[in-house]
Amino acid sequence: MADTKIYRASTTAPVNIAVIKYWGKRDPKLNLPTNSSLSVTLAQSDLRTHTTASCSSSYPSSDSLLLNGQDQDVSGARTQACFRELRSLRKQLEDQDSSLSKIADLPLKIVSENNFPTAAGLASSAAGFAALVRAIANLYELKQDETELSRIARQGSGSACRSLFGGYVGWNAGTQADGSDSMAYQVAPASHWPQMRALILVVSAAKKGVSSTTGMQTTVATSSLFPARANETVPRRMKEMEKAIQERDFETFGKVTMMDSNSFHATCLDTYPPIFYMNDVSRAAIKVVETINAAAGKTIAAYTFDAGPNAVIYYLEESEKEVVGLFKAAIGDKEGWTGTRGRAVEANIAALYKVQAEASVAIGLLKEGVSRIILTGVGEGPVKTEETLVDEQGQAVSPK
Amino acid sequence: MADTKIYRASTTAPVNIAVIKYWGKRDPKLNLPTNSSLSVTLAQSDLRTHTTASCSSSYPSSDSLLLNGQDQDVSGARTQACFRELRSLRKQLEDQDSSLSKIADLPLKIVSENNFPTAAGLASSAAGFAALVRAIANLYELKQDETELSRIARQGSGSACRSLFGGYVGWNAGTQADGSDSMAYQVAPASHWPQMRALILVVSAAKKGVSSTTGMQTTVATSSLFPARANETVPRRMKEMEKAIQERDFETFGKVTMMDSNSFHATCLDTYPPIFYMNDVSRAAIKVVETINAAAGKTIAAYTFDAGPNAVIYYLEESEKEVVGLFKAAIGDKEGWTGTRGRAVEANIAALYKVQAEASVAIGLLKEGVSRIILTGVGEGPVKTEETLVDEQGQAVSPK
Numbered sequence: 001m002a003d004t005k006i007y008r009a010s011t012t013a014p015v016n017i018a019v020i021k022y023w024g025k026r027d028p029k030l031n032l033p034t035n036s037s038l039s040v041t042l043a044q045s046d047l048r049t050h051t052t053a054s055c056s057s058s059y060p061s062s063d064s065l066l067l068n069g070q071d072q073d074v075s076g077a078r079t080q081a082c083f084r085e086l087r088s089l090r091k092q093l094e095d096q097d098s099s100l101s102k103i104a105d106l107p108l109k110i111v112s113e114n115n116f117p118t119a120a121g122l123a124s125s126a127a128g129f130a131a132l133v134r135a136i137a138n139l140y141e142l143k144q145d146e147t148e149l150s151r152i153a154r155q156g157s158g159s160a161c162r163s164l165f166g167g168y169v170g171w172n173a174g175t176q177a178d179g180s181d182s183m184a185y186q187v188a189p190a191s192h193w194p195q196m197r198a199l200i201l202v203v204s205a206a207k208k209g210v211s212s213t214t215g216m217q218t219t220v221a222t223s224s225l226f227p228a229r230a231n232e233t234v235p236r237r238m239k240e241m242e243k244a245i246q247e248r249d250f251e252t253f254g255k256v257t258m259m260d261s262n263s264f265h266a267t268c269l270d271t272y273p274p275i276f277y278m279n280d281v282s283r284a285a286i287k288v289v290e291t292i293n294a295a296a297g298k299t300i301a302a303y304t305f306d307a308g309p310n311a312v313i314y315y316l317e318e319s320e321k322e323v324v325g326l327f328k329a330a331i332g333d334k335e336g337w338t339g340t341r342g343r344a345v346e347a348n349i350a351a352l353y354k355v356q357a358e359a360s361v362a363i364g365l366l367k368e369g370v371s372r373i374i375l376t377g378v379g380e381g382p383v384k385t386e387e388t389l390v391d392e393q394g395q396a397v398s399p400k
Numbered sequence: 401m402a403d404t405k406i407y408r409a410s411t412t413a414p415v416n417i418a419v420i421k422y423w424g425k426r427d428p429k430l431n432l433p434t435n436s437s438l439s440v441t442l443a444q445s446d447l448r449t450h451t452t453a454s455c456s457s458s459y460p461s462s463d464s465l466l467l468n469g470q471d472q473d474v475s476g477a478r479t480q481a482c483f484r485e486l487r488s489l490r491k492q493l494e495d496q497d498s499s500l501s502k503i504a505d506l507p508l509k510i511v512s513e514n515n516f517p518t519a520a521g522l523a524s525s526a527a528g529f530a531a532l533v534r535a536i537a538n539l540y541e542l543k544q545d546e547t548e549l550s551r552i553a554r555q556g557s558g559s560a561c562r563s564l565f566g567g568y569v570g571w572n573a574g575t576q577a578d579g580s581d582s583m584a585y586q587v588a589p590a591s592h593w594p595q596m597r598a599l600i601l602v603v604s605a606a607k608k609g610v611s612s613t614t615g616m617q618t619t620v621a622t623s624s625l626f627p628a629r630a631n632e633t634v635p636r637r638m639k640e641m642e643k644a645i646q647e648r649d650f651e652t653f654g655k656v657t658m659m660d661s662n663s664f665h666a667t668c669l670d671t672y673p674p675i676f677y678m679n680d681v682s683r684a685a686i687k688v689v690e691t692i693n694a695a696a697g698k699t700i701a702a703y704t705f706d707a708g709p710n711a712v713i714y715y716l717e718e719s720e721k722e723v724v725g726l727f728k729a730a731i732g733d734k735e736g737w738t739g740t741r742g743r744a745v746e747a748n749i750a751a752l753y754k755v756q757a758e759a760s761v762a763i764g765l766l767k768e769g770v771s772r773i774i775l776t777g778v779g780e781g782p783v784k785t786e787e788t789l790v791d792e793q794g795q796a797v798s799p800k
Contacts, residue, residue, distance in 0.1 A: 225667070236624075272655075273658075
C-alpha cells in the first residue's frame with residue numbers, strides 16, 4: 001500500500017524594510033542585484049507571513065499555493081526555481097540516507113496567511129517567499145543554514161533573502177555569474193540594538209505605481225545617474241551603515257537611511273519615462289521628520305520609502321515621545337493608533353505646536369493622506385511553529 | 401558749468417527656459433557653472449523685461465534700480481560686478497577717444513518693468529540682468545558683442561547670459577578659473593526653427609521652495625549622483641541637443657529635454673536634505689504629456705521644470721491641436737486662454753476623451769492646481785527701443 005501520509009511543517013517569516021535599497025538586477029533570471037543592500041527585520045507580532053508546507057501522494061498531482069484563501073499561480077519561473085532547488089536538496093538527503101521517506105517528488109500544497117491587510121501596500125513578497133522557502137526546508141528537514149537558504153529565497157523575490165534573518169541584515173550583491181555568492185547575512189541580531197522602532201504611515205495611492213521588477217530594469221536601462229549609485233554610492237554606504245549598526249550610532253544610521261532612500265528615488269526620477277513612487281503626502285512626511293530633527297538638534301527620526309508612497313520612519317524607543325507622539329498629534333485619529341503599541345503613545349500636542357508654523361501645510365497633507373498607521377520595531381527571523389494551516393486530512397484550515 | 405544732461409538708453413530682453421539645465425556653480429563668486437547648459441529664448445511679446453539705463457551728474461550720488469515701481473538693493477556683489485565691468489569698458493572708450501562724454505563715473509539710474517505678473521513665479525532674473533547689461537552697454541555705446549556682454553550678465557545671474565541671444569542658445573561652462581571662457585553663444589537663430597512653441601502651466605506652490613543659489617550649492621556639496629550628471633550626462637546631451645536643433649529633430653529635442661529635466665530634479669532629490677521643486681500637479685503635467693505622446697505614437701510634446709512647480713511644455717506649431725488643444729480641454733477656463741494666442745486654440749475635447757481613462761487623476765489635479773497659462777514660442781534676443789522709462793528730467797515714468 002502506497003504511503004498517503006500528509007507531511008507538514010510550518011513557519012512564520014517577517015517583513016523587512018531596507019535602509020540601503022535593492023534596485024536593479026544584473027541578472028533578472030537569477031534575481032542577482034546590481035548592488036548590495038541592508039535592511040531591518042520587523043517584529044512578527046505586527047507583520048508576518050504564516051506558512052504551512054505540506055506534501056502527500058494523496059494530493060492532486062500539481063503543486064499549489066493558497067495565500068489568504070486565494071489560489072496563486074505557481075507556474076512562474078521564480079516559484080518554480082524555489083521548488084526545484086529545495087526538492088533537489090531533499091533528494092540529496094534521501095540518496096544519502098535510505099531510511100528517509102521519499103517525499104521530494106510528492107506534490108506540494110502550500111498554505112499561507114498574512115497578519116496584515118493587503119490594502120496596506122506593504123511589500124509582502126519578501127515575507128512570503130522567505131516563509132515558503134523556510135517552511136519547505138522544514139518539511140524536507142534540510143540541514144542548510146539561513147545563508148544557504150537565502151540563496152534560494154532570493155530567486156523567488158530578491159529582498160526575500162533578507163527575511164530569513166532577524167535583526168539587521170545585509171545582502172551581498174556578489175560577483176559570480178551563477179549567483180552562488182549573492183546571499184544574505186546577519187549584520188547584527190535584534191538583541192544587539194533592540195531599541196530600534198518603526199512607524200509606518202500607510203498612504204493611499206491614487207493608483208498602483210510601476211511594478212518594481214519592471215521599474216528597476218527600466219532604471220538600469222535608461223538612468224544615466226544609476227551607475228554612480230550602484231558602483232560608488234551604495235558600496236560606500238554599506239560600510240557606513242554596518243559600522244553605524246555595530247556602534248549603535250543612530251545619527252549615522254538615520255542620515256544614511258534618508259540619503260539612500262533619496263538616492264534610490266532619484267534614480268527612479270532619472271529613469272525614462274520617469275518613475276514616481278513618492279507623492280505630496282510622502283514629501284509631507286519628509287518635511288515633518290526634518291522639523292522633528294531640527295527641533296531635537298540631531299537626527300532622531302529617519303524616513304525611508306520603498307516602491308510606493310508609504311513612509312517608514314525609524315527611531316529609537318527613547319525618542320518615541322518626540323517622534324511618534326508628534327505624528328499622533330499631527331495625524332489624529334486613524335486605524336493603527338488603537339493597537340497595543342499605538343495606545344501606549346500619547347499624542348504630543350506640545351511638540352506639534354512648536355513645529356506647527358513651519359510644517360502646517362505638511363501636517364494638513366498628512367492628516368488627509370495617511371489612511372492608517374503601523375507601529376512596530378526590529379524583530380526576529382523566521383520561527384518554526386506547530387500551528388498548522390493544513391489539517392491531518394490535507395485540507396487548508398484558517399489560522400486561529 | 402557742469403554737464404547735467406540726462407543720458408538714456410533702453411532695451412527689452414527675453415526670458416529663456418533651459419532644455420539642458422544649469423545647476424551647480426564651480427565658482428559661486430564669478431557664477432561659473434559646473435556644466436554647460438542650453439535654452440530656448442521665448443518671444444518678448446509674451447514675456448520680457450523692458451529696461452532704461454540712464455546716468456547724470458544731477459542724480460543722487462548712489463546708483464539705483466527701480467523694478468516694477470519698487471526700489472531694489474543694488475549693493476549686492478552681483479549687481480556691483482555688472483556695474484563695475486560695464487563702467488570699466490566705458491572708461492577704456494573714453495580714454496581712447498577724448499571727444500566722448502565722460503559718463504563712466506556718473507551715478508546710474510536703472511528703471512525696469514516686466515510685462516508678466518511676478519505671481520507667475522517665472523524666473524525673471526535672467527531677463528532682468530540681460531536687460532540691465534544690454535541697456536547700460538547701449539547707454540555707454542560699448543562695442544562689445546553679445547558673447548562678450550554675456551560674460552558680464554553671467555555675473556549678475558548665471559542664466560542671464562543666455563538671454564542676450566535670441567533663438568537657441570548655449571552657455572559654455574568653460575574651464576578658465578577667471579571665467580573668461582564661460583560665455584553664451586547662439587546655437588541657431590529663431591528663424592532656423594521658428595515653429596517651436598511653449599505652453600507654460602503656472603502652478604500655485606503652497607510655499608516658495610529653496611532658492612536656486614542655495615539649492616544648487618547644497619546639491620554640489622551633498623549629492624553623490626551629481627558628478628555623473630555634470631561630468632558625463634550633460635556634456636553628452638549638449639552635443640545631442642545641438643545636433644537635434646541643427647536638424648530640427650523634435651523627437652530628440654523633446655526626449656533630451658525631458659530626460660535632462662528629470663536628471664536635474666533627480667540630483668535635487670539626491671541632495672541632503674532633499675530639494676523638491678515638482679509637486680503632484682507637476683507630475684500630473686508629466687503624465688498628460690506622456691499620454692499625448694503615446695496617443696501620437698511619437699514625441700510631440702516635451703515637459704521641463706525649473707526650480708519650481710510650473711510646467712513648460714515645448715511643442716511644434718503643427719502639433720498645437722494635439723498638445724495645447726488637449727490641455728485646454730483638460731484644464732478648462734483659466735487666465736491665459738483669453739490672450740491672442742490662447743483664443744486661437746480650440747479645446748480638443750475628442751483628444752481629451754481618448755486619454756481620459758488613463759489620465760483622469762492627472763487631469764483632475766491639473767484642473768485644480770494650474771492657476772494660469774501662458775502661450776508663447778521661440779523668439780528674438782534683446783531689442784533696442786526708443787520707448788523710455790526715464791523722462792527728460794530723469795524721472796521714472798510708467799511704460800505706455
